[in-house]
Amino acid sequence: MSNKKIEFKLLPNYFKKIGLIIIGITIIAFILLIIFNIQHQREFKGYLGDFVLNGFILGMFIIVFSKEKIEDERVRDFRYKSMAAAFLFGILFTILMPLMDFLFQSEYKTLSAQYIIGVALGIYLINFSAIRHEKQDEE
Amino acid sequence: MKEKDRYQIKLLPNYFKYIDLGIIALDLTFAVVSLYLNDKSLLELNYLMLKSWYGNFIILGLFFYAFSKEKIEDERIAIVRYKSITYAFYSFIVFFFGLILLPSLSGNPDFQYDGRMLIAVMLLIFIVAFLINKRKQLIIR
Numbered sequence: 001m002s003n004k005k006i007e008f009k010l011l012p013n014y015f016k017k018i019g020l021i022i023i024g025i026t027i028i029a030f031i032l033l034i035i036f037n038i039q040h041q042r043e044f045k046g047y048l049g050d051f052v053l054n055g056f057i058l059g060m061f062i063i064v065f066s067k068e069k070i071e072d073e074r075v076r077d078f079r080y081k082s083m084a085a086a087f088l089f090g091i092l093f094t095i096l097m098p099l100m101d102f103l104f105q106s107e108y109k110t111l112s113a114q115y116i117i118g119v120a121l122g123i124y125l126i127n128f129s130a131i132r133h134e135k136q137d138e139e
Numbered sequence: 140m141k142e143k144d145r146y147q148i149k150l151l152p153n154y155f156k157y158i159d160l161g162i163i164a165l166d167l168t169f170a171v172v173s174l175y176l177n178d179k180s181l182l183e184l185n186y187l188m189l190k191s192w193y194g195n196f197i198i199l200g201l202f203f204y205a206f207s208k209e210k211i212e213d214e215r216i217a218i219v220r221y222k223s224i225t226y227a228f229y230s231f232i233v234f235f236f237g238l239i240l241l242p243s244l245s246g247n248p249d250f251q252y253d254g255r256m257l258i259a260v261m262l263l264i265f266i267v268a269f270l271i272n273k274r275k276q277l278i279i280r
Contacts, residue, residue, distance in 0.1 A: 054240055061232065080221040081146045083228040087261070088148055091202050094258040098195055111254035114239055117231055124228075131146050 011066040019062030026055035053114050060121040064128075078131045086124035090116050148206070155207035163200035166193055194255050201262040205269070215276050223268035227261045234260070 030052050068075050097111055170193045209216050238252050 057235060058240070061235065065232070080225060081148075084148045084221060084224045085146065087224050087228055087265070088206070091198065091258055091262065094255055095195060095199055095202065098192070113234065113252040113254045113257040116254040116257055117235055117239075120231070127146070 010071070011062065013067045013069055015062050015066035019059045019066065021059075022055055022062065023059035026052050026059065029055070050114075053118070057114060057118050057121065060118070060125065064121055064124055074135070075132075078128055078135070081131060082124045082128040085127045086120040089123045090120035093119055150212070151203060151207040153208045153210055155203045159200040159203035159207070162196055162203065166196040166200065169193070194259070198255060198259055198262065201259065201266065205262055205265050209273075216273065219269060219272040219276055222272055223265050226268040227265035230261055230264050 033049075033052065094111060094116060173193075234252075234257055
Protein backbone atom coordinates (compact mmCIF):
# COMPACT_ATOMS: atom_id res chain seq x y z
CA MET A 1 0.00 0.00 0.00
CA SER A 2 2.22 2.80 -1.19
CA ASN A 3 0.21 5.91 -0.53
CA LYS A 4 2.10 8.69 1.20
CA LYS A 5 -1.07 10.67 1.80
CA ILE A 6 -2.15 8.27 4.54
CA GLU A 7 -0.15 9.61 7.46
CA PHE A 8 -1.49 9.39 10.97
CA LYS A 9 -0.02 10.75 14.14
CA LEU A 10 1.14 8.10 16.60
CA LEU A 11 2.59 8.29 20.11
CA PRO A 12 6.33 7.58 20.64
CA ASN A 13 7.36 3.95 21.21
CA TYR A 14 7.93 4.33 24.98
CA PHE A 15 4.18 4.89 25.42
CA LYS A 16 3.77 1.14 24.91
CA LYS A 17 5.39 0.64 28.31
CA ILE A 18 3.14 3.28 29.88
CA GLY A 19 0.13 1.46 28.38
CA LEU A 20 1.33 -1.85 29.80
CA ILE A 21 1.83 -0.27 33.26
CA ILE A 22 -1.73 1.12 33.18
CA ILE A 23 -3.10 -2.30 32.19
CA GLY A 24 -1.03 -3.91 34.97
CA ILE A 25 -2.40 -1.47 37.56
CA THR A 26 -6.00 -2.10 36.44
CA ILE A 27 -5.50 -5.88 36.59
CA ILE A 28 -4.12 -5.56 40.13
CA ALA A 29 -7.07 -3.29 41.02
CA PHE A 30 -9.46 -5.88 39.56
CA ILE A 31 -7.88 -8.69 41.59
CA LEU A 32 -8.05 -6.55 44.74
CA LEU A 33 -11.73 -5.88 44.00
CA ILE A 34 -12.35 -9.62 43.95
CA ILE A 35 -10.15 -10.46 46.98
CA PHE A 36 -11.63 -7.80 49.25
CA ASN A 37 -15.08 -8.36 47.79
CA ILE A 38 -15.70 -4.65 47.38
CA GLN A 39 -18.29 -5.40 44.71
CA HIS A 40 -20.99 -5.94 47.31
CA GLN A 41 -20.58 -2.42 48.67
CA ARG A 42 -23.08 -0.46 46.68
CA GLU A 43 -21.38 2.95 46.83
CA PHE A 44 -18.20 1.56 45.23
CA LYS A 45 -19.71 -0.93 42.81
CA GLY A 46 -20.38 1.28 39.79
CA TYR A 47 -17.48 3.65 40.28
CA LEU A 48 -14.70 1.08 40.78
CA GLY A 49 -16.00 -1.26 38.09
CA ASP A 50 -16.03 1.63 35.63
CA PHE A 51 -12.62 2.80 36.79
CA VAL A 52 -11.06 -0.62 36.17
CA LEU A 53 -12.72 -1.06 32.77
CA ASN A 54 -11.88 2.47 31.60
CA GLY A 55 -8.29 2.10 32.80
CA PHE A 56 -7.94 -1.16 30.89
CA ILE A 57 -9.33 0.45 27.70
CA LEU A 58 -7.07 3.49 28.15
CA GLY A 59 -4.03 1.20 28.44
CA MET A 60 -5.02 -0.64 25.27
CA PHE A 61 -5.56 2.66 23.45
CA ILE A 62 -2.08 3.83 24.34
CA ILE A 63 -0.53 0.55 23.12
CA VAL A 64 -2.57 0.57 19.89
CA PHE A 65 -1.68 4.16 19.02
CA SER A 66 2.03 4.10 19.85
CA LYS A 67 4.76 3.54 17.30
CA GLU A 68 6.68 0.32 16.80
CA LYS A 69 10.48 0.44 17.16
CA ILE A 70 10.75 0.35 13.39
CA GLU A 71 7.71 2.10 11.95
CA ASP A 72 7.91 1.57 8.21
CA GLU A 73 5.38 1.21 5.42
CA ARG A 74 4.92 -2.51 6.03
CA VAL A 75 4.02 -1.95 9.67
CA ARG A 76 1.55 0.72 8.56
CA ASP A 77 0.01 -1.80 6.18
CA PHE A 78 -0.39 -4.26 9.10
CA ARG A 79 -2.06 -1.48 11.06
CA TYR A 80 -4.64 -0.84 8.37
CA LYS A 81 -5.46 -4.52 8.04
CA SER A 82 -5.78 -4.91 11.80
CA MET A 83 -7.98 -1.83 12.09
CA ALA A 84 -10.21 -3.18 9.32
CA ALA A 85 -10.48 -6.55 11.10
CA ALA A 86 -11.24 -4.90 14.46
CA PHE A 87 -13.84 -2.60 12.89
CA LEU A 88 -15.51 -5.51 11.10
CA PHE A 89 -15.47 -7.68 14.22
CA GLY A 90 -16.98 -4.86 16.32
CA ILE A 91 -19.85 -4.49 13.86
CA LEU A 92 -20.49 -8.25 13.59
CA PHE A 93 -20.34 -8.54 17.37
CA THR A 94 -22.96 -5.79 17.72
CA ILE A 95 -25.24 -7.39 15.12
CA LEU A 96 -24.86 -10.98 16.33
CA MET A 97 -25.08 -10.50 20.10
CA PRO A 98 -28.82 -9.64 20.13
CA LEU A 99 -29.39 -12.53 17.72
CA MET A 100 -27.68 -14.89 20.18
CA ASP A 101 -29.85 -13.52 22.99
CA PHE A 102 -32.88 -14.20 20.83
CA LEU A 103 -31.80 -17.71 19.85
CA PHE A 104 -30.93 -18.73 23.39
CA GLN A 105 -34.05 -16.99 24.65
CA SER A 106 -32.21 -14.85 27.13
CA GLU A 107 -33.22 -11.33 28.05
CA TYR A 108 -32.58 -8.56 25.48
CA LYS A 109 -29.57 -6.72 26.87
CA THR A 110 -28.08 -3.35 26.02
CA LEU A 111 -24.45 -3.57 24.88
CA SER A 112 -22.29 -0.93 26.51
CA ALA A 113 -19.96 1.11 24.31
CA GLN A 114 -17.00 0.34 26.60
CA TYR A 115 -17.51 -3.37 26.03
CA ILE A 116 -17.45 -2.98 22.24
CA ILE A 117 -14.43 -0.65 22.29
CA GLY A 118 -12.60 -3.12 24.55
CA VAL A 119 -13.38 -6.07 22.27
CA ALA A 120 -12.38 -4.16 19.11
CA LEU A 121 -9.08 -2.99 20.63
CA GLY A 122 -8.36 -6.54 21.81
CA ILE A 123 -9.01 -7.90 18.30
CA TYR A 124 -6.74 -5.21 16.86
CA LEU A 125 -3.86 -6.13 19.17
CA ILE A 126 -4.22 -9.89 18.56
CA ASN A 127 -4.49 -9.43 14.79
CA PHE A 128 -1.61 -6.95 14.62
CA SER A 129 0.79 -9.18 16.51
CA ALA A 130 -0.34 -12.25 14.51
CA ILE A 131 0.34 -10.53 11.16
CA ARG A 132 3.67 -9.15 12.37
CA HIS A 133 4.90 -12.51 13.63
CA GLU A 134 3.70 -14.33 10.52
CA LYS A 135 5.47 -11.89 8.21
CA GLN A 136 8.62 -12.03 10.33
CA ASP A 137 8.60 -15.83 10.10
CA GLU A 138 8.20 -15.65 6.33
CA GLU A 139 11.36 -13.55 5.98
CA MET B 140 -0.95 -4.06 -2.37
CA LYS B 141 -0.73 -6.69 -5.02
CA GLU B 142 -0.39 -9.76 -2.85
CA LYS B 143 -3.65 -11.28 -1.68
CA ASP B 144 -3.36 -12.45 1.89
CA ARG B 145 -5.79 -13.91 4.37
CA TYR B 146 -5.70 -10.79 6.52
CA GLN B 147 -7.27 -8.72 3.80
CA ILE B 148 -10.98 -8.00 4.42
CA LYS B 149 -13.48 -9.83 2.22
CA LEU B 150 -16.20 -7.70 0.67
CA LEU B 151 -19.81 -8.43 -0.27
CA PRO B 152 -20.94 -8.25 -3.91
CA ASN B 153 -21.97 -4.87 -5.30
CA TYR B 154 -25.72 -5.60 -5.30
CA PHE B 155 -25.72 -5.53 -1.47
CA LYS B 156 -25.67 -1.73 -1.77
CA TYR B 157 -29.26 -1.93 -3.02
CA ILE B 158 -30.29 -4.55 -0.46
CA ASP B 159 -29.09 -2.17 2.24
CA LEU B 160 -31.35 0.64 1.05
CA GLY B 161 -34.30 -1.77 1.10
CA ILE B 162 -33.50 -2.92 4.65
CA ILE B 163 -33.19 0.63 6.00
CA ALA B 164 -36.36 1.81 4.22
CA LEU B 165 -38.39 -1.20 5.48
CA ASP B 166 -36.98 -0.85 8.98
CA LEU B 167 -37.85 2.85 9.25
CA THR B 168 -41.33 2.20 7.80
CA PHE B 169 -42.04 -0.54 10.36
CA ALA B 170 -40.67 1.63 13.19
CA VAL B 171 -42.89 4.59 12.24
CA VAL B 172 -45.95 2.31 11.80
CA SER B 173 -45.25 0.75 15.20
CA LEU B 174 -45.14 4.22 16.78
CA TYR B 175 -48.38 5.14 15.05
CA LEU B 176 -50.13 1.93 16.19
CA ASN B 177 -48.96 2.44 19.77
CA ASP B 178 -50.13 6.03 19.65
CA LYS B 179 -46.69 7.51 20.29
CA SER B 180 -45.04 10.56 18.73
CA LEU B 181 -42.21 10.52 16.17
CA LEU B 182 -39.94 11.98 18.85
CA GLU B 183 -39.79 8.52 20.42
CA LEU B 184 -38.19 7.03 17.30
CA ASN B 185 -34.72 7.46 18.77
CA TYR B 186 -35.72 5.57 21.94
CA LEU B 187 -37.28 2.82 19.82
CA MET B 188 -34.09 2.45 17.77
CA LEU B 189 -31.98 2.00 20.90
CA LYS B 190 -34.28 -0.28 22.85
CA SER B 191 -35.51 -2.72 20.23
CA TRP B 192 -34.63 -4.70 17.10
CA TYR B 193 -35.16 -1.73 14.80
CA GLY B 194 -31.72 -0.31 15.63
CA ASN B 195 -30.05 -3.62 14.73
CA PHE B 196 -31.54 -3.60 11.26
CA ILE B 197 -30.28 -0.04 10.67
CA ILE B 198 -26.76 -1.24 11.63
CA LEU B 199 -27.14 -4.27 9.35
CA GLY B 200 -28.17 -1.99 6.47
CA LEU B 201 -25.25 0.38 7.05
CA PHE B 202 -22.90 -2.62 7.31
CA PHE B 203 -24.06 -3.96 3.91
CA TYR B 204 -23.54 -0.55 2.36
CA ALA B 205 -20.10 -0.05 3.91
CA PHE B 206 -18.70 -3.49 3.12
CA SER B 207 -19.99 -4.14 -0.38
CA LYS B 208 -17.77 -3.81 -3.42
CA GLU B 209 -17.78 -0.81 -5.72
CA LYS B 210 -18.60 -1.36 -9.39
CA ILE B 211 -14.91 -0.90 -10.17
CA GLU B 212 -12.90 -2.26 -7.25
CA ASP B 213 -9.27 -1.35 -7.90
CA GLU B 214 -6.23 -0.58 -5.76
CA ARG B 215 -7.12 3.09 -5.33
CA ILE B 216 -10.53 2.20 -3.95
CA ALA B 217 -8.88 -0.29 -1.58
CA ILE B 218 -6.58 2.47 -0.29
CA VAL B 219 -9.54 4.84 0.11
CA ARG B 220 -11.38 2.12 2.01
CA TYR B 221 -8.49 1.52 4.43
CA LYS B 222 -8.07 5.25 4.93
CA SER B 223 -11.76 5.64 5.77
CA ILE B 224 -11.68 2.69 8.17
CA THR B 225 -8.77 4.36 9.94
CA TYR B 226 -10.81 7.56 10.36
CA ALA B 227 -13.67 5.51 11.82
CA PHE B 228 -11.24 3.70 14.13
CA TYR B 229 -9.80 7.01 15.32
CA SER B 230 -13.32 8.15 16.18
CA PHE B 231 -13.16 5.53 18.96
CA ILE B 232 -10.73 7.86 20.76
CA VAL B 233 -13.04 10.86 20.54
CA PHE B 234 -15.98 8.72 21.62
CA PHE B 235 -14.12 7.11 24.50
CA PHE B 236 -12.62 10.28 25.94
CA GLY B 237 -15.47 12.66 25.14
CA LEU B 238 -18.48 10.55 25.97
CA ILE B 239 -17.27 7.82 28.33
CA LEU B 240 -14.13 8.69 30.28
CA LEU B 241 -14.78 12.38 31.01
CA PRO B 242 -18.46 11.96 32.06
CA SER B 243 -17.53 9.01 34.30
CA LEU B 244 -14.70 11.02 35.90
CA SER B 245 -17.03 13.95 36.44
CA GLY B 246 -19.17 11.89 38.78
CA ASN B 247 -21.80 9.83 37.00
CA PRO B 248 -20.64 6.27 37.71
CA ASP B 249 -23.76 4.50 36.47
CA PHE B 250 -23.67 6.24 33.10
CA GLN B 251 -23.37 3.77 30.21
CA TYR B 252 -23.32 4.69 26.56
CA ASP B 253 -25.11 2.34 24.20
CA GLY B 254 -22.75 0.28 22.03
CA ARG B 255 -25.11 0.13 19.07
CA MET B 256 -25.13 3.92 18.89
CA LEU B 257 -21.31 3.86 18.82
CA ILE B 258 -21.23 1.33 15.96
CA ALA B 259 -23.89 3.19 13.97
CA VAL B 260 -21.93 6.47 14.34
CA MET B 261 -18.69 4.71 13.32
CA LEU B 262 -20.34 3.22 10.25
CA LEU B 263 -21.69 6.62 9.28
CA ILE B 264 -18.25 8.21 9.73
CA PHE B 265 -16.76 5.44 7.60
CA ILE B 266 -19.36 5.82 4.82
CA VAL B 267 -19.09 9.64 4.72
CA ALA B 268 -15.25 9.50 4.75
CA PHE B 269 -15.30 6.85 2.04
CA LEU B 270 -17.62 8.84 -0.23
CA ILE B 271 -15.58 12.06 0.25
CA ASN B 272 -12.23 10.34 -0.34
CA LYS B 273 -13.57 8.45 -3.36
CA ARG B 274 -14.77 11.69 -4.89
CA LYS B 275 -11.36 13.26 -4.26
CA GLN B 276 -9.67 10.32 -6.00
CA LEU B 277 -11.98 10.67 -8.98
CA ILE B 278 -11.15 14.38 -9.25
CA ILE B 279 -7.39 13.58 -9.12
CA ARG B 280 -7.88 11.03 -11.94
